[in-house]
Amino acid sequence: MNLPALLASLDARAHAAADWGKVASYIPELARVDPAQFAISVVLADGTLHSAGQSQTRFSIQSVSKVFTLACTLSRIGESLWSRVGREPSGDRFDSILLLEQEQGRPRNPFINAGALVTTDELLSGRAPREALSEILGFIRAAAGDDDIHIDGEVAASEQATGFRNIALANYLKSYDNLKNAPEMVLGTYFHQCAIEMTTEQLARAGRGIAGLPGAPLLLSPVKRRRIAALMMTCGHYDGSGDFAFRTGLPGKSGVGGGILVAVPGVASVAVWSPGLNAWGNSKVGTEAIEQLAHETGWSVFG
Numbered sequence: 001m002n003l004p005a006l007l008a009s010l011d012a013r014a015h016a017a018a019d020w021g022k023v024a025s026y027i028p029e030l031a032r033v034d035p036a037q038f039a040i041s042v043v044l045a046d047g048t049l050h051s052a053g054q055s056q057t058r059f060s061i062q063s064v065s066k067v068f069t070l071a072c073t074l075s076r077i078g079e080s081l082w083s084r085v086g087r088e089p090s091g092d093r094f095d096s097i098l099l100l101e102q103e104q105g106r107p108r109n110p111f112i113n114a115g116a117l118v119t120t121d122e123l124l125s126g127r128a129p130r131e132a133l134s135e136i137l138g139f140i141r142a143a144a145g146d147d148d149i150h151i152d153g154e155v156a157a158s159e160q161a162t163g164f165r166n167i168a169l170a171n172y173l174k175s176y177d178n179l180k181n182a183p184e185m186v187l188g189t190y191f192h193q194c195a196i197e198m199t200t201e202q203l204a205r206a207g208r209g210i211a212g213l214p215g216a217p218l219l220l221s222p223v224k225r226r227r228i229a230a231l232m233m234t235c236g237h238y239d240g241s242g243d244f245a246f247r248t249g250l251p252g253k254s255g256v257g258g259g260i261l262v263a264v265p266g267v268a269s270v271a272v273w274s275p276g277l278n279a280w281g282n283s284k285v286g287t288e289a290i291e292q293l294a295h296e297t298g299w300s301v302f303g
């Protein structure tokens with residue numbers, strides 16, 4: 001397989017796309033992003049990095065951050081997280097409130113917004129938001145081996161001003177006693193973690209540990225990385241998780257900024273970015289590129 005040529009062909013194919021999908025419009029800063037952009041980066045088990053497209057362009061990782069927050073929270077408190085958050089796909093949109101009432105304020109999984117708010121609440125546990133955020137950023141920087149990874153304050157402020165659904169979710173969780181900290185503190189931390197910006201190269205490197213690549217910084221036990229990857233597979237694309245698994249056979253976590261982090265256990269860590277989204281709120285062209293990559297390489301957790 002000639003990976004550089006394959007990635008170049010994915011870039012060319014992306015730019016031939018008649019329909020890039022629609023950028024997220026509910027966060028004003030993201031609504032301004034040009035959808036006609038594409039980047040893909042792959043780190044292989046031998047440590048080599050291969051990219052095509054705008055792999056030096058920083059984008060808002062949004063919900064891809066939930067993977068790293070979950071890793072930090074599991075490292076901090078371990079299994080007790082699961083008394084407050086489930087591990088089942090929700091079958092609903094990422095920002096849905098529907099099941100929260102039926103299930104007494106215990107979110108289905110850590111990747112839908114309600115579950116991510118609880119996970120962030122655990123990480124916060126009485127500390128100042130700045131401390132929890134520096135733990136998340138510290139984890140990502142160490143995982144990527146790169147300190148030049150930061151939070152875009154304008155994106156965070158933009159979501160803080162308009163994130164009424166998340167504000168509703170946090171208050172609803174609090175009413176069920178499933179937030180320990182004040183909703184404003186949790187929301188502030190969550191909006192800032194979502195506003196971390198990275199290039200696909202940085203994200204692919206940060207995903208090496210979750211993919212279990214040799215030589216990755218040892219930040220996660222094998223059990224934790226397998227569990228995180230299992231949740232990516234079953235819940236990482238919300239109500240589009242089944243479709244993503246069917247099309248790619250790989251665990252992935254998407255964000256409304258158009259990024260997707262994909263783990264090919266023991267083989268590769270992949271990051272793709274294209275800001276236009278499909279109907280589920282996952283990168284449209286990014287998903288198509290991962291589908292094609294999996295098809296051409298034969299990469300799949302199903303052998």
Ligand SMILES: NC(=O)CC[C@H](N)C(=O)O
Pocket residue numbers: 061062063064094095113159166191194254255256257281
């Ligand atoms: N799917 C996402 O990426 C959602 C993240 C976004 N910050 C939100 O909470 O709505």
